[in-house]
Amino acid sequence: MINKAEDRLLECSLTNTKAGMQTLLGKRQKLPGFDQATTLICMEHTGLYCQPMVSFFYALGGDLWLQSAVQIKQSLGVKRGKTDKADAPSIATYSLRHQKDLRLFCLTDSVLAKVRQLASQRERLMEMAKQLTDIAQDYKAMGLVEELKLHEQTSELVLLALKKQIAQVDRQIDTEIKADRGLQTRVDLLTSIPGVGRQTALYMLIFTANFTRFDDPKKLASYAGVAPFAYESGTSVRGRTQVSPMANKKLKHLLHMAALGAVRVEGDLKHYFERKVGAGKRKMSVLNAVRNKIVHRIMAVMERGTAYTKVYAKIG
Incomplete structure (x- = not known):
């Protein structure tokens, strides 16, 4: 002190x-x-x-x-x-x-705190299940038939139990959210954005403390590691614009998955991705631009309090 x-x-x-x-x-x-x-x-x-x-x-x-x-x-x-x-x-x-x-800590409502705890538990269960599945895939890839058989015999019940626990946690999360009209409304608003699914919406609410930690999409994009930064110095150093490695890796991963989903379905983000890649831009660079666009749409939806709607370009 x-x-x-x-x-x-x-x-x-x-x-x-x-x-x-x-x-x-x-x-x-x-x-x-x-x-x-x-x-x-x-x-x-x-x-x-x-x-x-x-x-x-x-x-x-x-x-x-x-x-x-x-x-x-x-x-x-x-x-x-x-x-x-x-x-x-x-x-x-x-x-x-x-x-x-200074940004003083403000205790989020008890429902969101419980959702955060449940989400963390879900991650731990998912990681345990993934470890068992990865081992099985390794045995299969190496052609170790007897080892694979023994592994499956000894882990089958464990995997089944883990899947049941994950499903139970998901139901608990849904129950908590449905009991809070404000949180349910925000989840609905977030998932109205193309590419944004339930998990992305939940973690956005968790990591932003119900959108009280950020009031600017650029700050949120920087926190999530999807904001591009220039790499240059004087007249001799001219590196590629890149994102910073200092980021919330969980949120960055979720936004990456959201971007992948968005460019695979018919819509403006798919057209944007195909147009930029067709013009010679690097795929990962364009994909990061899509992640950035999703962050801006998330903040816009939260500020307006209305579901995402496509903005059509003017004709003529």
């Missing part, structure tokens, strides 16, 4: 539990002139591991700032090694020096 002059006021090691947070609060309250209302709590956004601190201090009315670990690391320059003890003062320093970028 530091003050405006970057003087270190408190440093301690605690368990990431409610009891640990209670201990931290007690230590803070003993500091001279401590005021909860003027204290900002900044932490790396690490998903599940943020939950104890978020739940405890948000309930007390604390100001919380969850920031990307990459953003914090890059802002503080080159550092060697990584430990919790070294990271803590770096995060505190970052929060003090970059308050112009």
Whole structure:
């Protein structure tokens, strides 16, 4: 814990539990002139591991700032090694020096929080099923008949159970969304966009905190890793325009699948893709442009609050 002059006021090691947070609060309250209302709590956004601190201090009315670990690391320059003890003062320093970028944490409604947890569970189940399926494919590709037979005998029931669990989680997600008219409406709006399916819509709502984290399609495109950036310097360096590797990889993958789906069905995005590729543009470059267009359509639909409608070009 530091003050405006970057003087270190408190440093301690605690368990990431409610009891640990209670201990931290007690230590803070003993500091001279401590005021909860003027204290900002900044932490790396690490998903599940943020939950104890978020739940405890948000309930007390604390100001919380969850920031990307990459953003914090890059802002503080080159550092060697990584430990919790070294990271803590770096995060505190970052929060003090970059308050112009402050975006206070706002707890999304309980339904979306539950949907996020269910979606994470679905991913874990899908990954376990994929591992078993991949092994079977490897045995088959190598012609290992006996090994494949044994694998299938020992994993058949497990795969069946995993598929049933995935289906059950999907039903739970649908039930939660249908019970909330606002979320159901947003899912319907998002899936009205060609190429955008249920999973893309869900994760868009999850990662944007119900579209409270982004108010600009360019920022969302950058976050999702589909915004092109120039690569040039002076008069001698002229690289291809490319996307940044720093992105939400899950969202980027979903948008990629959405773009693939959009260019395979009849519509303006398919015509755009075929026209650009026919003119000699690289397929991946054009496909990324389609991903970008989908992001812009997503933001437009959310801002308007109406389903996607095709805009026809004027004749004449």
